[in-house]
Amino acid sequence: MNRILVVCTRQIGDVLLTTPLVRAARRRWPQAQVDVLGFSGTLGMLRGNADIHELIEMPARPGLSGLYAFARRLWRRYDLALVTLPSDRAHLIAWIAARQRSGVLPEHGGSNWWKRLLLDHAVVGTGDEGSRHAVQEKLELLAPWVERPETPAVSAPAGAPLPADLQAALRERPVVVHVPSMWPYKQWAPEKYAQVVRTLLDRGHQVVLTGGPGARDRECIGPVRSIAAAPALLDASGRLDFNQLVTLLQRASLYIGPDTSVSHLAAAAGTPTLAIFGPTNPQRWAPWPGRPGEQPVHFQRRALEQSVGNVTLLQAELPCVPCSKAGCEDHRQSRSDCLIAITPERVTEAALRMLGEKASPGSAPARG
Incomplete structure (x- = not known):
């Protein structure tokens, strides 16, 4: 060949x-x-x-x-x-x-x-x-040509220099948050992301928002962008290509995002990745860990929270999860009750745990 x-x-x-x-x-x-x-x-x-x-x-x-x-x-x-x-x-x-x-x-x-x-x-x-x-x-x-491939790893693209102003404002180990999903049925509510970001900012973490230049991405990021000013909260949406995004992700202490391509990229870059999943089957489409090691990679079909390598994945506690459909109405503009059921408290608690911190007393997450 x-x-x-x-x-x-x-x-x-x-x-x-x-x-x-x-x-x-x-x-x-x-x-x-x-x-x-x-x-x-x-x-x-x-x-x-x-x-x-x-x-x-x-x-x-x-x-x-x-x-x-x-x-x-x-x-x-x-x-x-x-x-x-x-x-x-x-x-x-x-x-x-x-x-x-x-x-x-x-x-x-x-x-x-x-x-x-x-x-x-x-x-x-x-x-x-x-x-x-x-x-x-x-x-x-x-299979006809390779008997036993080694444990596979997804290859992130090479990093590229960040824009000078972003590089100057960036602190050590920021948290990267990606709010937008391509389709509404995969979209966790921007207002819920905003609650998570507020807590992270209150804890002293710098937060960097990512996303594309399109109108939908700008609309999704809007409720989060206005929470705080730079340098505590940096909006890098629409400014980075994939190579620059890898550079940002490799500097991050944590990435939080939905079922989208950037979550796959974060996992491949080796960044601790917190993925919020709705109707999608994680056994099929979970972000592949960037450092799988020698053990086979296997995600459970359904679990409130599961971790494999550098990837932690959250799902709702609903009997239909995951349905593998395009939301409750099975079209791309549909709502997804399983995403609606995931609370900001659950995501915040998981994020703080991954950052080596504890949630505040009395902030136990609602199940779902």
Whole structure:
């Protein structure tokens, strides 16, 4: 295998979780060129990754002319394609690009019959309800060539210098808080984040807010941004690329955030990570610890609080948790009662414990 293509046409967090697969392929074939293909705007967390030769960006909706141009560019350019998700388009790209193909299939799918015909090796995915983490599932794509991969680690991108004014205002070991989620059904209320941040500030911790430049992120951060002035509370949202974000995270004493790509990045960077989960199944999508060690990584499907490596994960005490749906109404704009049930007191207590402190007397968290 001299040229290998990893196909991951999904969101940013999913792309980051392909890095153990990329690393395993490079170790199996040290001389090989490994490229990664993904949608435009999703590959930023892979920039500077020493295991990757080229990042190939593809528009999410390229149209017929765009698909034809990609087909001409990629036609049988690779010896092996690794398809990390079961989508029709990803499998067609792999067939165009490579002579041999290994790919993920859904457990039940109407298009499985023709995808199996295109694959030399198939991995049957367990879906969001499954007990196998996405990192482990992706590594199974190499089963015909790699007998026993070592305990995988997700590779965070290399750090980059912070903006000069942020660097000057930053104290030692700040707490990084990421309020926004891409979709409302994964969003813990900004007002609850505000309560947690107030306590951290009262305890003397500097808090740095992160997020993107978009309108939704700005709206979510608004109730928290106004709590205090710099340098106690710094707003870095919209100012940092992923490489700069890694630098910030590696300086942090703690990261607090939701089920989102930045939480995966914090865990990969080795930062103590407190993740607030709602309907998502942690066995499948928990942030992968940055220092997994020799023991297999395994998250429980349901637990009020669980810790693996540098990751601590909180869930609600509701019988439906996790439902693996897009909230209670099963659409992206839905509410999630399991997130509503998680109190600021619970998150604050867990955060202070991770910081080596105790909660104030009389502030025992409500269960949920």
